Amino acid sequence: MKTLLLAGAALTAVAASPAWAQAAPQPPRAAKKPHQVTSPNGTREDDYYWLRDDTRKNPEMLAYLAAENAYADATLASLKPLQDRLYAETISHIKQDDSSVPYRERGYYYQTRFTPGADYPVIERRKGAPDAPAEVMFDQPAMAKGHSFFALSDWSVSQDNRRVAYAEDIVGRRQYVLKVKDLSTGRLLPDTITNVEPNLVWADDNRTLFYIAKDPVTLRGYRVMAHVLGTPVSADRLVYEEKDDTFQMGISRTSDDRFLCIGVSATVSDEQRCAPAAAPTRFTLVAPRAREFRYGADHMGDHWIIRTNRDARNYKLVTVADRELARGVAAWRDLTPASDSVFIEDFKPFRGFIALDQREGGNRMIRLLTDGRSAPVKADEPAYQMELAVNAEPDTDWVRYTYASLVTPTTTYEVNARTGERRVLKVAPVPGYDPSNYVTERVWATARDGTKVPVSVVYRRGVKRDGSAPLFQYAYGSYGVSMDPAVDPARIAMLDRGVVYALAHIRGGQEMGRGWYDDGHLLRKKNSFTDFVDVTRYLVAQKYAAPGRVAAMGGSAGGLLMGAVANMAPKDYALIIAQVPFVDVVTTMLDASIPLTTFEYDEWGNPAQKPYYDYMLSYSPYDNVAARAYPAMYVSTGLWDSQVQYYEPTKWVARLRELKTGDAPLVYRVNMEAGHGGKSGRFERYRQGAEWQAFALQRLKVAE
Missing domain, CATH: 3.40.50.1820 (Alpha/Beta hydrolase fold, catalytic domain)
Structure with missing residues (x-):
């Protein structure tokens, strides 16, 4: 502790010193405490291991962090006017009352909206039309009041549009709390579950909510649980537990809304099991895991579309009919060829066509696969990115995507998969910025x-x-x-x-x-x-x-x-x-x-x-x-x-x-x-x- 006290004294002395001394604050030095880190392959000396405190309450450790912050304050003090100018310039390029492009799902249009000066957006929806009266789902500025940290990281509306489940974090450690709100009354239901992943999915009964519980020590999401509204958390049903601690997990509904799927993923392996969303009790395995075998399945109509690296290092799309799913990979049929130059990043199935999110020549681009034909979406710059936007409803010929570059602000487009017509929905506003002044x-x-x-x-x-x-x-x-x-x-x-x-x-x-x-x-x-x-x-x-x-x-x-x-x-x-x-x-x-x-x-x-x-x-x-x-x-x-x-x-x-x-x-x-x-x-x-x-x-x- 002697070293830390000396460091603190040095910083204090600087503050009271003449101007010439204030220009050179002295950095703090942490105490050295012998410690050995052992392993099957050797032992290493780590004199600063003591700075680890999982409770984050060790006074000596906290004193050292405080001394570092004080030194940073002193070192950067002369730059404060420049910091203020940079901050003012930055926020001058932000439209303070901005809002997102509304998207439609099950009869409602959803949108986020910022008000001037607000750090967090309001999330709202409108019934039937984009200009219908707004119904506020989450007033995040109000929810964040009194918290030094706030994050609303996931939310999911029940199939009957009456309730919304959401995951909230007010610490910053990503140990989320699950809450449920009645959208007709705005009232919070008593159902509250702690230490969950921000990944929530409803079953079709509008009462059963699937979530992922975290291990309290490692914070690894390892159990899919089913919670029935109005029942105690202790009665929640274990749906699936991943025993292999090298795998992460997620839950989702398919694009046609018919199936609820549990996916587990490691760096070199995937496994997915799905059940009808109307009765998600028995989950069917899409394909068993194996090293160096990756895949992800979605569903549309009477068949599955799967992105996989099987015989395709850069991935390809395959399809399999519902009736043949149990046959495994032997029943998979190629939709796209394997390629050494084109990497398939993602895909989105619609009724009658598929939108591909892929990479070629270092750029991310969109390609549409329609009636056996494949056509790229146009780009106008040498370095850019395109990304599929929210496409919540598959019964449409229009695909939403975003386009951006280091010069062009993010622009939301929709393109017609049948005709190729393209229209701009929104250019992200950047006040005081003229793209023609810059070169990429x-x-x-x-x-x-x-x-x-x-x-x-x-x-x-x-x-x-x-x-x-x-x-x-x-x-x-x-x-x-x-x-x-x-x-x-x-x-x-x-x-x-x-x-x-x-x-x-x-x-x-x-x-x-x-x-x-x-x-x-x-x-x-x-x-x-x-x-x-x-x-x-x-x-x-x-x-x-x-x-x-x-x-x-x-x-x-x-x-x-x-x-x-x-x-x-x-x-x-x-x-x-x-x-x-x-x-x-x-x-x-x-x-x-x-x-x-x-x-x-x-x-x-x-x-x-x-x-x-x-x-x-x-x-x-x-x-x-x-x-x-x-x-x-x-x-x-x-x-x-x-x-x-x-x-x-x-x-x-x-x-x-x-x-x-x-x-x-x-x-x-x-x-x-x-x-x-x-x-x-x-x-x-x-x-x-x-x-x-x-x-x-x-x-x-x-x-x-």
């Missing part, structure tokens, strides 16, 4: 192994490509999650100050297909890190940016990327921003009690096996901190984070403070009232973002 490009950087890595780039028109501009580069690169381009109101202020923004589509995502993911996880994970560095070096060599004026950013698994890059190539970056970073890879993956660990053995490897232990240890950011000059760093976490526990970045920062050389600042911002996504609310995330943006502009030497 798709470039291909050559990685050190010869792989061509797609990069989406945007900059303000007139910025010279002469090797003098500052660059801000972002990536994720894990779990097969692809990063798609879109306009961000918070990015405009940087672009207007001459910063070039690059979105690096590195391996570990699926922008280029399943092989792109396979080449960026498990024993090939380092490809993600080297891709990121090689993209930076390519952009600098091509004079998009100046050496020494590059900032890098990533969050969560992208924070692992930042930690690895900081160790591998610290001289390439003026600043690294790591948000809620997963940086203590080996220790976390050795602990099956930590949420998500068991799900992710096929993502990172199981360190109980020596090849994975050795490989993970070779890149784990925490284990590879060394006495070297790191770039300036901004690290953030949330005390209540359930995805990446707060103590991972806390330990990492403590070790960096111990070992790093040079005088580049390291700022650690701890949100004491939030989880993985930071504080809740529409404007709050922009207020938080203005802090690291101001720091980034300072480190990139962008003049105000």
Whole structure:
């Protein structure tokens, strides 16, 4: 505790010192306490392990976090005017009374609507027509009052439209509370269930509600339960329990509303079982699980449509008639061919045709499969994304989707699958923004192994490509999650100050297909890190940016990327921003009690096996901190984070403070009232973002 008290005293002294002393606050130092982390493959010393406290009540740990926040306040104090300007500029690009495009389901039109100044939207519906009187379902601004964190994460209306079940979180740890409201009276029913996933489905009887219960320790959703309204929770029926702790689960209704399905999924395997929604008691298995066999089934009319990787690395669609489902994969018939260049991301069946959500050449696009013909939906830019929007009713020829790029605001379209007619339903308003002032490009950087890595780039028109501009580069690169381009109101202020923004589509995502993911996880994970560095070096060599004026950013698994890059190539970056970073890879993956660990053995490897232990240890950011000059760093976490526990970045920062050389600042911002996504609310995330943006502009030497 002596070290912490000294750190606190130093910060206090700075506040009372002359102006020249206030410019150099002293960073806190965490105490070192010997601790050994044992494993089947070796023992490691971890002097900062004590910073883990699952109760989040340890006074010494909390004192250290408070000291880090105080140091961050002091270090960034001079940037407060710039933060305020950036925040004001950002919210000036947000239409405060915005609303979503209404969609129809079972006779009602549903819509979300913001009022000026509100952090949360009102969710409402209208009966019969989009301009009918509004019926407020959720007044979220009122629901959020008195809570430092609030999230309404899922809601589901009963089939008779009379009740709505919803999942609410007021802590940020993603341990949701299930509640039910009577929509005719607005009254909350007594049915309340704690520690559930935000995934709720009604049966056709309008009284039985299916939900997923979480394990109280690991927070893994592992049981599908059926609750009958008006009965005690203790009487809820166990429908299905997943024994394999490497699988996650979800529940849904099929597109034609006839079946209720339970799906379980791991990195390399899926399994699905479905029952008639009118009598969901006996669930039929679609196909048994097997390693490297993935699928997801939907239903329309008298047949099933299934997306699968069976004999198709990049997935294909197959179909099987109801009467042949029990025959298994032998009865599956191809609807689309296997492809080495086209990756099928998702699909949506309608009566008479299918909308495909797929990737080709690094872009996400929509293709319509109608009467045996396949036609792509038009795009007008080199780097873009299309995504299927809400299509709640299958009896239509019109398909809704969204289009966006780094220049074009998100636009909601609908296209007629029969005629090809396309019409705009809404262009997301971005006040004070003119797309013609900006340029977007798709470039291909050559990685050190010869792989061509797609990069989406945007900059303000007139910025010279002469090797003098500052660059801000972002990536994720894990779990097969692809990063798609879109306009961000918070990015405009940087672009207007001459910063070039690059979105690096590195391996570990699926922008280029399943092989792109396979080449960026498990024993090939380092490809993600080297891709990121090689993209930076390519952009600098091509004079998009100046050496020494590059900032890098990533969050969560992208924070692992930042930690690895900081160790591998610290001289390439003026600043690294790591948000809620997963940086203590080996220790976390050795602990099956930590949420998500068991799900992710096929993502990172199981360190109980020596090849994975050795490989993970070779890149784990925490284990590879060394006495070297790191770039300036901004690290953030949330005390209540359930995805990446707060103590991972806390330990990492403590070790960096111990070992790093040079005088580049390291700022650690701890949100004491939030989880993985930071504080809740529409404007709050922009207020938080203005802090690291101001720091980034300072480190990139962008003049105000």
